[in-house]
Amino acid sequence: MKQQNNALETQTLNLYYGSTQALIDVDIQIPKNKVTALIGPSGCGKSTLLRCFNRMNDLIPDCSLSGSILYHGEEITGRSTDVVELRKRIGMVFQQPNPFPKSIYENVIYGPKVHGMKDRKELDAIAEKSLKGAAIWEEVKDRLHDAARGLSGGQQQRLCIARTLSVDPDIILMDEPCSALDPIATAKIENLITELKEEYTVVIVTHNMQQAARVSDYTGFMYMGRLIEFDTTSVIFERPKEELTENYITGRFG
Numbered sequence: 001m002k003q004q005n006n007a008l009e010t011q012t013l014n015l016y017y018g019s020t021q022a023l024i025d026v027d028i029q030i031p032k033n034k035v036t037a038l039i040g041p042s043g044c045g046k047s048t049l050l051r052c053f054n055r056m057n058d059l060i061p062d063c064s065l066s067g068s069i070l071y072h073g074e075e076i077t078g079r080s081t082d083v084v085e086l087r088k089r090i091g092m093v094f095q096q097p098n099p100f101p102k103s104i105y106e107n108v109i110y111g112p113k114v115h116g117m118k119d120r121k122e123l124d125a126i127a128e129k130s131l132k133g134a135a136i137w138e139e140v141k142d143r144l145h146d147a148a149r150g151l152s153g154g155q156q157q158r159l160c161i162a163r164t165l166s167v168d169p170d171i172i173l174m175d176e177p178c179s180a181l182d183p184i185a186t187a188k189i190e191n192l193i194t195e196l197k198e199e200y201t202v203v204i205v206t207h208n209m210q211q212a213a214r215v216s217d218y219t220g221f222m223y224m225g226r227l228i229e230f231d232t233t234s235v236i237f238e239r240p241k242e243e244l245t246e247n248y249i250t251g252r253f254g
């Protein structure tokens with residue numbers, strides 16, 4: 001079997017909200033165990049593309065698409081795709097930390113419990129592993145049964161990352177994960193993203209170009225629904241090939 005180095009790939013992906021086209025002929029390849037950033041001005045389609053990868057756009061009425069989306073080489077746009085399983089493998093972290101109104105512990109083991117795990121020892125082990133993986137274990141290990149919403153915003157976001165890790169994903173999609181956080185909490189999440197790529201593939205949408213430059217290995221620049229340029233982050237930021245990319249990263253628009 002051909003070695004598959006891309007975790008995700010789209011081919012001629014076109015997406016419509018009703019009659020409005022939000023993605024136009026997007027061909028992108030997201031390498032495994034790397035951090036890929038999607039950048040571009042507001043409304044260019046970054047979040048829409050991110051949501052395609054775990055079929056979150058299915059939840060939006062009137063949304064339709066054509067073209068291919070491949071997950072480790074397998075088509076995932078068809079009816080036969082098990083979307084629940086897909087979302088387990090491809091987790092998502094949102095702009096606003098959104099812990100459930102439950103304890104820290106209950107938040108982390110929520111996914112495994114929903115998927116049928118009952119054994120307390122196993123759940124405890126998953127909670128510890130996931131919280132460690134999200135670099136928040138030391139801060140919460142003595143108060144696992146306190147309310148999650150009592151944590152700071154940055155801690156809540158790391159808890160949400162732990163909740164994503166608890167169902168054993170291999171890809172983590174992040175939609176502006178730091179935009180609601182202060183600089184210290186942001187730095188912790190950025191460090192965490194760098195650690196996560198050892199085990200996971202990360203795709204991050206960000207408005208913050210410095211953040212894209214700091215955390216990502218590859219960057220895609222989008223503009224008006226198109227992927228204008230995709231390359232290593234150093235090429236995109238230091239010697240982009242497209243004038244539009246250069247204009248954007250030098251702050252001439254956006």
Ligand SMILES: Nc1ncnc2c1ncn2[C@@H]1O[C@H](COP(=O)(O)OP(=O)(O)OP(=O)(O)O)[C@@H](O)[C@H]1O
Binds near residue numbers: 043
């Ligand atoms: N649920 C929706 N229904 C209809 N149109 C939508 C929906 N979500 C996004 N759009 C439209 O699709 C286009 C792309 O939006 P999207 O949110 O993907 O862009 P973005 O680059 O992530 O923007 P931002 O940086 O502002 O979050 C925009 O024109 C937007 O108005």
